[in-house]
Amino acid sequence: MKQNILITGFMGAGKSSVARALAELTGLFAVDTDDLIESLLHCSIKSYFVSHGENAFRRLEQRLANWLASSVDHTIVATGGGFFQVQGLMELGQVCFLNADFDTICRHLHVCAGDQQTVMRPLFQNLEAAKKRFDERLPLYRQNAHHIITVGTQDSMDLARQIQDILRQNGLLAQ
Secondary structure (H helix, E strand, C coil): CCCEEEEECCCCCCHHHHHHHHHHHHCCEEEEHHHHHHHHHCCCHHHHHHHHCHHHHHHHHHHHHHHHHHHCCCEEEECCCCHHHCCCHHHCEEEEEEEECHHHHHHHCCCCCCCHHHHHCHHHHCHHHHHHHHHHHHHHHHHCCCEEEEECCCCHHHHHHHHHHHHHHCCCCCC
């Protein structure tokens, strides 16, 4: 298994900010799968979704997972919300699932009527659809994780320290 640390979770769980905080604590590099894909595409994921659809995007995520497997080690990887579905995820490194409840995610995204953040997260324009997707994915996130970190009111650095402690206790991260 690779020595990467993958941060998974639903959109708005705090994956990117926790990955950056963990990088600060450990001195490891951090990458974001969505940023890498946008770099490859030279366009936003939202635009790509509109023009090519979710299946094409999932194929790109698998291509990225294959690249991570062959080329990346000792790196913190913040994943997109659906990246947990890639084949071979658990072999890419230690998968840490940020387990935030739906209300916490909504607070993180500042979801309320007319809020600008909602526009940036199209799924949250229909809260029922967002909640349905969340409920469908929750057991899958749990199944595809080595470690589950409960997200509440902690800030990113506190969550990063929890991950660091868990990995150290299991001999997976140097003291």
